[in-house]
Amino acid sequence: KNEVEQSPQNLTAQEGEFITINCSYSVGISALHWLQQHPGGGIVSLFMLSSGKKKHGRLIATINIQEKHSSLHITASHPRDSAVYICAVRGTGNQFYFGTGTSLTVIP
Amino acid sequence: NAGVTQTPKFQVLKTGQSMTLQCAQDMNHNSMYWYRQDPGMGLRLIYYSASEGTTDKGEVPNGYNVSRLNKREFSLRLESAAPSQTSVYFCASSLTGVGYTFGSGTRLTVV
Numbered sequence: 480k481n482e483v484e485q486s487p488q489n490l491t492a493q494e495g496e497f498i499t500i501n502c503s504y505s506v507g508i509s510a511l512h513w514l515q516q517h518p519g520g521g522i523v524s525l526f527m528l529s530s531g532k533k534k535h536g537r538l539i540a541t542i543n544i545q546e547k548h549s550s551l552h553i554t555a556s557h558p559r560d561s562a563v564y565i566c567a568v569r570g571t572g573n574q575f576y577f578g579t580g581t582s583l584t585v586i587p
Numbered sequence: 588n589a590g591v592t593q594t595p596k597f598q599v600l601k602t603g604q605s606m607t608l609q610c611a612q613d614m615n616h617n618s619m620y621w622y623r624q625d626p627g628m629g630l631r632l633i634y635y636s637a638s639e640g641t642t643d644k645g646e647v648p649n650g651y652n653v654s655r656l657n658k659r660e661f662s663l664r665l666e667s668a669a670p671s672q673t674s675v676y677f678c679a680s681s682l683t684g685v686g687y688t689f690g691s692g693t694r695l696t697v698v
Contacts, residue, residue, distance in 0.1 A: 512686060512687065514687070514689075520675065520691070520692050520694075521689070521691050521692070522677060522679075522687075522689035522692075523689070524686035524687040524688065524689070525686075526686065527685065527686040527687075565629065565630065567630070574646075575620075575632045575635075575645065575646070577629040577630040577631070578629060579627065579628065579629040580629060
């Protein structure tokens with residue numbers, strides 16, 4: 480069983496739609512990260528969370544520590560949002576666990 | 588541009604050859620990491636260095652060695668490459684309490 484599970488694995492949306500990607504984890508954590516990997520392979524860190532909610536532009540990340548769950552929301556999606564979104568957690572013992580990613584395609 | 592620089596971007600090795608992947612960051616980050624990414628497996632931590640002079644094993648350290656040469660540089664060495672080490676390798680750095688910055692990756696093929 481993976482320590483970090485993401486859903487869905489693949490997601491196709493029409494431009495303008497509201498998108499939600501979910502991440503559940505089974506270990507105690509000190510922080511949760513959302514990463515974005517573009518088709519060219521580069522990885523960008525979007526958010527680091529340890530509680531509550533963060534917003535950056537059209538992206539919103541939330542975390543519920545009690546439920547061991549985080550969501551990444553994209554409002555007014557755009558084709559340039561097409562990428563793989565990866566959830567990663569840093570365990571309390573400094574271990575690192577990664578989800579296998581959600582592949583998002585936004586169609587014009 | 589500030590960030591994490593990895594070299595080389597591509598490399599083909601024969602089984603048994605050795606090589607070193609180089610990584611340097613100019614953001615004064617204290618922690619540095621080496622990951623590999625394989626299809627369907629996600630990113631997996633090979634080694635990390637929480638600070639200059641320290642290194643620790645991650646999830647998949649076998650077949651690799653690392654050196655934290657100074658605060659800027661963290662190299663990954665394959666002493667005797669195997670086909671199972673064919674992968675995309677990413678270096679990353681972070682400052683405590685701040686998110687990661689990733690390098691652009693090294694695509695390694697071992698034949």
